[in-house]
Amino acid sequence: MLEKNINLEYISRIPLKLSAKNQLKVKILEINESIVNTDIIATLSTNEILKAKITKSSQKELGLKVDDEVIFIFKAPSVMIKKQDFSKLILPNLIKAKITSAIIGSQNCQITALTSDKQNLTAIIPNDVTMDLRLAVNDEIGVIIDPKDIIIGI
Known part of the structure; x- marks a missing residue:
């Protein structure tokens, strides 16, 4: 019989293949929080600036900090x-x-x-x-x- 309780924290750490073609490596420069959303300002290695808008709760769950290297993913x-x-x-x-x-x-x-x-x-x-x-x-x-x-x- 299958276990009905699924540990979502464990599942979120499984390496995934994504259908999203675009995965840019960036470094976080700024984190600007508002009540609901957070703007993540990041740079490519050429100093071109990109901004992602995510929920504040996602930013907290990911533990994002200035100088972190992350991947910006988009279709x-x-x-x-x-x-x-x-x-x-x-x-x-x-x-x-x-x-x-x-x-x-x-x-x-x-x-x-x-x-x-x-x-x-x-x-x-x-x-x-x-x-x-x-x-x-x-x-x-x-x-x-x-x-x-x-x-x-x-």
Whole structure:
């Protein structure tokens, strides 16, 4: 007979494989708590800044501290791409990358890019957007991730 009481703490420590393609290594610079949410401000090794917005209770459960190295995890459809002159834009979570491959499907395109600190990023965008942006391998792009779409792994 199966035991009905499951130890969730034990299960949470089992290594998992994730369907989320994007897993960026970052270092926490700041932790800004509010009543319900916490903003985790982190940096890539190139000093590009990323922000994740998580619940305050998740931040406490993970025991996150400034200078911790963590993984920002997010799905490929959460990634937006900007090709035009993005260097003057001031947007949260805008990082530079270079397209390394593009796979065109029947409706969507999978764009893989390399960040300036040599981490892979994957975006899934509609084919018409890919064509409108005229995306091609070796293009310099800006990659944007909504802070609410980021999950933090330790």
